[in-house]
Amino acid sequence: MQRAAQCALRLDISRAFCPSSARNCRAVNRVNGSVSSRRYSVLPPPRDEEEKAMLDSMLRVDHAGEYGANRIYAGQMAVLGRTQTGPLIQHMWDQEKMHLERFNEILGEHRVRPTLLLPLWNIAGFALGACTALLGKEGAMACTVAVEESISEHYNSQIRTLMEADPERYTELLQLIKEFRDDEIEHHDTGLEHDAESVPGYFLLKTAIQAGCKAAIYISQRI
Amino acid sequence: LCCGYWDMAALIRGLRAGRVLRGLGSVAVQGTLSPQGSNVRRAFHRTILLQLVNDSKSDTSVPPPSYHEVHTAGESSSSSAHGESSEDAQPNTSFQDQSGEHGEDYETEEQLQARILTTALEFVPQHGWTVEAIAAGAETLGLSSASTGMFNNGAGDLVLHFVTQCNAQLAETLAEQNNKVQLGQAESKKTAEFLRDAVETRLRMLIPYIDTWPQAMSILLLPHSIPDSLKHLSTMVDDIWYYAGDRSTDVNWYTRRAALTGIYNTTELVMVQDSSPDFEETWAFLDNRIKDVVNMANTAKEVQATGESMVQGLMGAAITLKNITGMNQRR
Numbered sequence: 230m231q232r233a234a235q236c237a238l239r240l241d242i243s244r245a246f247c248p249s250s251a252r253n254c255r256a257v258n259r260v261n262g263s264v265s266s267r268r269y270s271v272l273p274p275p276r277d278e279e280e281k282a283m284l285d286s287m288l289r290v291d292h293a294g295e296y297g298a299n300r301i302y303a304g305q306m307a308v309l310g311r312t313q314t315g316p317l318i319q320h321m322w323d324q325e326k327m328h329l330e331r332f333n334e335i336l337g338e339h340r341v342r343p344t345l346l347l348p349l350w351n352i353a354g355f356a357l358g359a360c361t362a363l364l365g366k367e368g369a370m371a372c373t374v375a376v377e378e379s380i381s382e383h384y385n386s387q388i389r390t391l392m393e394a395d396p397e398r399y400t401e402l403l404q405l406i407k408e409f410r411d412d413e414i415e416h417h418d419t420g421l422e423h424d425a426e427s428v429p430g431y432f433l434l435k436t437a438i439q440a441g442c443k444a445a446i447y448i449s450q451r452i
Numbered sequence: 453l454c455c456g457y458w459d460m461a462a463l464i465r466g467l468r469a470g471r472v473l474r475g476l477g478s479v480a481v482q483g484t485l486s487p488q489g490s491n492v493r494r495a496f497h498r499t500i501l502l503q504l505v506n507d508s509k510s511d512t513s514v515p516p517p518s519y520h521e522v523h524t525a526g527e528s529s530s531s532s533a534h535g536e537s538s539e540d541a542q543p544n545t546s547f548q549d550q551s552g553e554h555g556e557d558y559e560t561e562e563q564l565q566a567r568i569l570t571t572a573l574e575f576v577p578q579h580g581w582t583v584e585a586i587a588a589g590a591e592t593l594g595l596s597s598a599s600t601g602m603f604n605n606g607a608g609d610l611v612l613h614f615v616t617q618c619n620a621q622l623a624e625t626l627a628e629q630n631n632k633v634q635l636g637q638a639e640s641k642k643t644a645e646f647l648r649d650a651v652e653t654r655l656r657m658l659i660p661y662i663d664t665w666p667q668a669m670s671i672l673l674l675p676h677s678i679p680d681s682l683k684h685l686s687t688m689v690d691d692i693w694y695y696a697g698d699r700s701t702d703v704n705w706y707t708r709r710a711a712l713t714g715i716y717n718t719t720e721l722v723m724v725q726d727s728s729p730d731f732e733e734t735w736a737f738l739d740n741r742i743k744d745v746v747n748m749a750n751t752a753k754e755v756q757a758t759g760e761s762m763v764q765g766l767m768g769a770a771i772t773l774k775n776i777t778g779m780n781q782r783r
Contacts, residue, residue, distance in 0.1 A: 292701065311780070337699030340690065347702055 271401045272339055284402075285341045286450045287387055291406075292332040293344045293449035294380055297354040298325045301376060304358020305369045314366045317423070321373070321416050328409050344449040353445075357438070368434075370425035375435040377417035379442035384410035565602055568593060569613040576661055581607045581668045608677045611668045615681070618657040619688045625653060626695040643696050644746050650692045651716055651738055655723055659731070666724055689713050711748075715741045 275281035302322035309315060336343060344350075361372035384406050391399045391406075428434065559567075572589025579585040583606045587597035603609040632638040641649065658665055672681040689712045698708055718741060723734040774780040 333699075333701045336701045340694055343701045343705050345706060 270338060271335055271405055273398050284339075287390075288332065288335060288339070288341045289344050290383075290446055290449040291387070291409075292329075292336055292341075293347065293350055294383065294446065295325060295329040295332050295409075296347060297350040297445065298376060298380065299329050300351055300354030301358035301372065304355040304360075305362040305372070306358075307355075308359050308362035309366060309369055312366065314369065314423070317419070318369065321419065324412055324416070328412070331405070345452050346448060350445065350449075353441075357441075361434070361438075364428060367424050367428035370420040370423045371428045371431055371434055372438060374417055374420035374425040375438035376442060377413045377420065378435075379439050379446075381410050381413040381417060383442075383446055384413065561602070565609075566613065568595070568599060568602075569610055570617070572610055573614060573661075576610075576664055580664050581611050581671055583607060586610055605676065607671050608674065611671045612677065612680050612684070614661075614668070615672070615684050618654060619684060619691070621657065622650070622654045622688065623691050626650060626691060630695050640697075644742050646696045647692065647712065647715075648738060648742050650696070651712075651719060652735060654688070654692075654716075655719060655731075655734070655738075658720075658723065662724065669720075669724070685713060685716075689716065711745045715745065 272284055275284065299322070302318060302325055305318050306315065306322060309318060335341070357372060358369070362369040364371075388403060388406055388410070391403055396403065425431070568586065568590050570589075571592050572586045574592075575585040575588040579588060583600050583603075586600045586603060586606070586609075590599045591597050600606070605612075629638065633640045661668070671677060686709070689709050692712060693708055698705070700708070715738070719734060719738045722737045723731055726734045728734075771780065
């Protein structure tokens with residue numbers, strides 16, 4: 230009963246303060262109508278189409294990133310799962326699984342479209358993880374270092390964008406991204422600790438992987 | 453500035469053609485300051501519309517676009533232009549109280565357009581999806597038929613407005629149903645049934661205009677309408693799946709929406725040439741298409757399960773091989 234009243238109230242309020250463009254009204258109403266029944270959510274209700282598009286693309290690329298990271302660790306585990314580094318990689322993989330689950334929730338709740346290239350990142354991630362793991366434990370760690378560095382750089386730039394836009398409005402989202410970025414930096418440091426730099430061709434490998442990550446981020450934001 | 457207004461008034465009374473209006477409006481306001489330019493231009497639009505209405509001696513109630521203009525338009529038409537220029541102190545002619553909010557009668561141009569198009573829908577059975585229908589709608593509201601100049605795409609705007617309206621109605625209905633289910637007042641439907649009901653609800657909104665709908669469909673397929681019509685179609689399909697409970701974040705997101713788009717479009721085509729009572733054949737067609745999709749989904753699931761068991765079998769064989777060759781030891 231109360232929830233229905235809240236829903237109705239939210240819809241009325243959003244209509245009353247709707248910006249003059251009818252299209253903006255509809256975008257806001259669509260998400261407000263579906264989000265209003267949950268009291269706590271990470272994103273603020275979008276105030277216009279532009280903001281919704283920006284948040285959508287940010288969440289889409291983050292989701293794609295976590296999905297890719299998941300598959301990379303899966304590939305590494307497939308090769309090195311039974312060795313001494315198995316438990317370490319498994320631990321990092323579990324943290325990535327948590328991140329992915331969180332993003333899945335957010336995407337479903339806020340009706341964000343996932344990237345069309347997920348099957349591609351599935352295969353590419355697994356292949357990358359497996360191939361670098363075949364170079365041995367150092368190779369796997371080097372891959373981890375490269376990927377985690379890219380991801381934390383990406384999260385940092387997102388944090389900067391949100392802070393420049395309106396830190397108070399995006400408090401929960403900023404908190405979430407900061408938390409995930411800290412986890413990724415931890416993985417990066419773990420990789421360095423475990424002799425990532427001693428793989429032959431470390432610099433080349435790292436540069437190549439980071440270039441691939443940058444391309445993936447660029448594409449996933451749009452498609 | 454004053455000279456511009458005087459010229460405007462003289463020109464308007466001389467030329468009553470609607471098409472010249474827009475050109476005049478843009479010529480006259482070239483001298484105005486740019487920040488107030490758009491406001492003044494809109495004020496011109498409405499003043500012009502009001503003047504033409506007054507000139508044609510229509511007594512139907514005119515919607516007051518702004519407090520200021522109601523004042524000036526209430527006087528005789530010949531002095532309204534003078535009134536406009538003498539009360540020229542504030543270029544922003546809409547009445548705003550101290551809080552900066554507009555008076556209750558203030559209406560944005562988009563709201564006015566929406567009202568005209570909604571009224572124009574009544575004339576669609578008669579005139580088809582054309583500019584004539586919009587003109588008839590405008591005249592019913594007491595505005596001049598020249599106000600069709602406001603619509604860049606003419607009939608396209610009318611069709612898109614109708615589609616937007618229908619989609620909004622559908623979204624509202626689905627949200628209401630969803631609320632009822634969440635409050636426990638109604639049973640949640642199975643996905644197939646939900647999709648069927650949602651598509652039927654949406655297609656039934658076309659029934660009053662079904663005779664002219666082929667024309668509307670062709671208008672939606674014109675190159676400059678395609679981006680908008682695709683966007684409306686995709687948001688509608690997204691709405692339906694969201695309320696059907698889809699929260700997928702993988703390729704299923706795309707396959708489901710593609711399937712539903714296909715179902716919707718084909719059913720719409722069937723409906724347009726259906727002559728059975730209450731479109732029974734259309735709903736039967738819809739049922740069959742949804743059954744097809746459900747079957748395909750089930751088959752896909754089965755194939756996936758088979759594939760997974762096959763992979764497990766292969767992994768088992770690989771592990772056995774590794775054990776035999778001694779590669780499976782902890783290093």
